Amino acid sequence: MAMTPAQALKLWHDVALSRVLADGPDLSERQIAILLSIYLDPPPHTVRGLAARLNVTKPVITRALDTMGAEGLVTRKRDPADRRNVIIQRTVKGALFVDELADLILEKSAPARAGAPS
Amino acid sequence: MAMTPAQALKLWHDVALSRVLADGPDLSERQIAILLSIYLDPPPHTVRGLAARLNVTKPVITRALDTMGAEGLVTRKRDPADRRNVIIQRTVKGALFVDELADLILEKSAPARAGAPS
DNA sequence: TCATTTTGTTTCGCGGCCGAAACGGCGCAG
DNA sequence: CTGCGCCGTTTCGGCCGCGAAACAAAATGA
Numbered sequence: 001m002a003m004t005p006a007q008a009l010k011l012w013h014d015v016a017l018s019r020v021l022a023d024g025p026d027l028s029e030r031q032i033a034i035l036l037s038i039y040l041d042p043p044p045h046t047v048r049g050l051a052a053r054l055n056v057t058k059p060v061i062t063r064a065l066d067t068m069g070a071e072g073l074v075t076r077k078r079d080p081a082d083r084r085n086v087i088i089q090r091t092v093k094g095a096l097f098v099d100e101l102a103d104l105i106l107e108k109s110a111p112a113r114a115g116a117p118s
Numbered sequence: 119m120a121m122t123p124a125q126a127l128k129l130w131h132d133v134a135l136s137r138v139l140a141d142g143p144d145l146s147e148r149q150i151a152i153l154l155s156i157y158l159d160p161p162p163h164t165v166r167g168l169a170a171r172l173n174v175t176k177p178v179i180t181r182a183l184d185t186m187g188a189e190g191l192v193t194r195k196r197d198p199a200d201r202r203n204v205i206i207q208r209t210v211k212g213a214l215f216v217d218e219l220a221d222l223i224l225e226k227s228a229p230a231r232a233g234a235p236s
Numbered sequence: 237t238c239a240t241t242t243t244g245t246t247t248c249g250c251g252g253c254c255g256a257a258a259c260g261g262c263g264c265a266g
Numbered sequence: 267c268t269g270c271g272c273c274g275t276t277t278c279g280g281c282c283g284c285g286a287a288a289c290a291a292a293a294t295g296a
Contacts, residue, residue, distance in 0.1 A: 001121045001227055005220040012223060013154035015130075020151045020172055028146060028283080033138045036131035047244055054138055057285065062245060067282085084243040084292050102123035105130060109119055146253080165274055175255060180275060185252085202262050202273045 003109075014108040024097075025071045030054065031064050038074060038088055039098045045088040046079075073097055121227075132226040142215075143189045148172065149182050156192060156206055157216045163206040164197075191215055 003011070019026070027035065037053055038045050047061045054060075065088065068074050073094035079085035121129070137144070145153065151172060156163050159171075165179045172178075183206065186192045191212035197203035 001119060001125060003119045003224070003227065005217070005224060007119060008220045008223040008227070009154060009158060009216065012219065013151065013158050016147055016151040016154065017172065020148055020174070026147065029134050029144065030138055030283090033131065033134040036127060036134065040127060040131050048242090054135065056138070058244065059246080059285075060283085063283065082243090082293070086244065098127065099123070101130065102126045105126040106121070106123060109121065109126070148253095166272090176274065177255075177276085178253085181253065200263070200273090204274060 011105070011109050015105055018104055018108065025068075025073075027068070030056070030060065031068060034061065034064050035068060035073060035094065036098070039090060039094065043087075043089075044079075046085050047088070048085075050088070068094075129223070129227050133223055136222055136226065143191075145186070148174070148178065149186060152179065152182050153186060153191060153212065154216070157208060157212065161205075161207075162197075164203050165206070168206070186212075 033054060034050055037050060041053075047058055047065070050061045051058045065074060065076060069076060071093075072091055075089045075091055077087045077089055079087050152168055155168060155171060165176055165183070168179045169176045183192060183194060187194060189211075190209055193207045193209055195205045195207055197205050
């Protein structure tokens with residue numbers, strides 16, 4: 001997985017452009033970082049943990065979870081062991097969104113392959 | 119330049135995370151797309167052209183240029199030939215920003231190389 | 237029991253971005 | 267010269283995210 005600076009920039013541009021053109025939920029860069037942390041890092045995920053990981057305040061995480069929760073990308077659940085904690089959980093829709101993002105990146109990194117997937 | 123879906127997502131996550139942690143100007147995804155279009159597509163660039171390319175309204179471009187212009191990433195100049203047009207020009211600072219983004223992507227795509235570049 | 241700490245949420249004031257529409261400057265055809 | 271169309275900007279009302287601080291609920295320890 002080697003690439004030139006020009007290739008890297010073109011990849012970033014193409015993906016950003018596709019995401020702007022698409023009419024899906026337009027998440028900020030922070031929200032993207034939060035969402036991918038949830039889906040890539042091993043659980044459990046808490047508000048406090050995510051805030052520390054991104055070096056942002058807790059309300060930022062709460063608001064992002066509100067927005068993405070309304071989109072159905074994540075879910076919140078009280079921790080039964082310590083009811084102060086909130087466990088952030090993945091959803092089918094969120095996993096689908098992440099998969100589509102991965103597909104988009106791969107598509108833009110390997111342009112003009114023959115058989116376009118459905 | 120081949121990668122697995124997991125690698126693609128990790129790359130996107132790491133770059134987004136680095137950009138969130140960094141204290142540089144935090145641009146929206148639209149602004150990133152506009153900036154990279156300016157720096158990757160051949161000039162000249164006009165408000166109308168960028169609006170059509172991103173399929174957004176013209177005020178979106180004007181506002182993005184206001185913001186990025188205040189950051190010194192782009193400049194506007196009247197077209198002397200047709201004074202209705204505005205030519206968007208690149209700046210040294212903008213080129214530097216784009217280069218740093220490319221470096222970041224490359225760094226995150228080739229993790230843990232031995233000699234870290236200065 | 238009760239004060240203290242921890243966790244996540246909410247409130248507050250502020251600023252930025254949004255789309256639609258109105259606006260002013262400019263070119264062009266007649 | 268004059269009316270019409272194009273280009274970019276500005277205005278309008280509204281929505282969303284921000285950080286700091288106040289807040290409610292739950293656990294902890296004496």
